[in-house]
Amino acid sequence: MKPHPGNGFFWLVMAAGLLLLGGCSSAPIIDGPTAAPPPVERYIIGPGDTLEIFVRDNPSLSTTVPVRPDGRISIPLVQSIMAAGETPDKLASDLESALGRYVRSPMVTVIVKSFVGAYSQQVRVVGQATMPKAVPYRSGMTLLDVMIEVGGLTKFAAGNGAKVARRLPDGGEQTIPVRLGDLMNGTIKYNMVMQPGDILIIPQSLL
Numbered sequence: 001m002k003p004h005p006g007n008g009f010f011w012l013v014m015a016a017g018l019l020l021l022g023g024c025s026s027a028p029i030i031d032g033p034t035a036a037p038p039p040v041e042r043y044i045i046g047p048g049d050t051l052e053i054f055v056r057d058n059p060s061l062s063t064t065v066p067v068r069p070d071g072r073i074s075i076p077l078v079q080s081i082m083a084a085g086e087t088p089d090k091l092a093s094d095l096e097s098a099l100g101r102y103v104r105s106p107m108v109t110v111i112v113k114s115f116v117g118a119y120s121q122q123v124r125v126v127g128q129a130t131m132p133k134a135v136p137y138r139s140g141m142t143l144l145d146v147m148i149e150v151g152g153l154t155k156f157a158a159g160n161g162a163k164v165a166r167r168l169p170d171g172g173e174q175t176i177p178v179r180l181g182d183l184m185n186g187t188i189k190y191n192m193v194m195q196p197g198d199i200l201i202i203p204q205s206l207l
Contacts, residue, residue: 042087043087043088043112043115043121044085044086044087044118044120044121045067045083045084045085045086045087045088045091045112045115045118046067046071046084046085046115046116046118046119046121046122047067047068047069047070047071047084047116048066048067048069048116049066049067049083049112049114049115049116050064050065050066050067050112050113050114050115051064051065051066051067051073051083051088051091051110051111051112051113052064052110052111052112052113053065053073053075053095053108053109053110054108054109054110054111055095055099055103055106055107055108056106056107056108056109057107058103058106060076061075061076061077061099061103061106063075063076064113067083067084071083071084071085072084075095077098077099077102077103078095078098078099081094081095081098082094084118085118088110088111088112089110091110092108092109092110093108095108095110096108115136116134116136119134119197120196120197121136121137121196121197122134122135122136122137122196122197123135123137123141123146123194123196123197123198123199123200124198124199124200125146125149125150125199125200125202126199126200126201126202127157127162127200127201127202127203127204128153128154128156128157128158128159128202128203128204128205129147129150129151129152129153129154129157129200129202130150130151130152130153130154131150131151132150133149133150135149135150137194137195137196137197140193141193141194142191142192142193142194143164143178143180143183143190143191143192143193143194143200144183144188144191145194146194146200147180147183147184152184153180153181153184153202156204156205157180157181157202157203157204157205158181158202158203158204158205158206159179159180159181159182159183159184159202160179160180160181160182161203162177162178162179162180162200162201162202162203163175163176163177163178163200163201164176164178164192164194164198164199164200164201165198165199165201166195166197166198166199167197176192178190178192178200180202
């Protein structure tokens with residue numbers, strides 16, 4: 001017997017079908033492993049950085065100081081405190097604890113005005129670059145950005161024999177060949193995203 005639109009069973013079947021379709025349309029589609037969210041980047045203070053220390057409602061305690069080679073800084077009422085290896089937020093918290101002995105409920109803000117960074121926050125360039133040096137890492141930095149910072153290659157460089165030495169999260173190391181010669185000649189496909197702590201090694205040509 002063909003169901004009639006007025007038949008209760010007909011509408012029950014239709015409702016069940018709509019629920020099933022609705023469930024299918026809302027179910028997540030899994031296509032391969034779910035990518036983990038990218039890690040949140042946090043700047044680590046290093047020797048040579050310049051810090052602006054702002055103490056709310058206490059202008060006499062607010063100052064701008066360099067981080068000494070030993071990694072420490074000095075501000076009014078706090079003769080010496082370790083800054084290197086800390087994030088700005090952590091240093092601010094440490095300063096609040098130190099100043100709390102002299103000031104009631106201090107509120108401290110730390111701003112990095114100029115930075116060099118800890119080794120783990122640098123990209124170091126060695127070998128046949130025009131100006132081999134450590135370059136402060138910044139978010140999104142690429143190999144081409146690094147080469148601009150160091151002035152390009154010397155005439156003795158074997159650019160296509162260069163490599164990036166990268167430390168892995170598990171403590172191991174990875175060596176990544178890079179074709180700097182081709183990149184510097186305009187072949188952008190050889191560009192790559194750098195990571196903090198990378199070491200770019202540029203050998204000398206044997207010719």
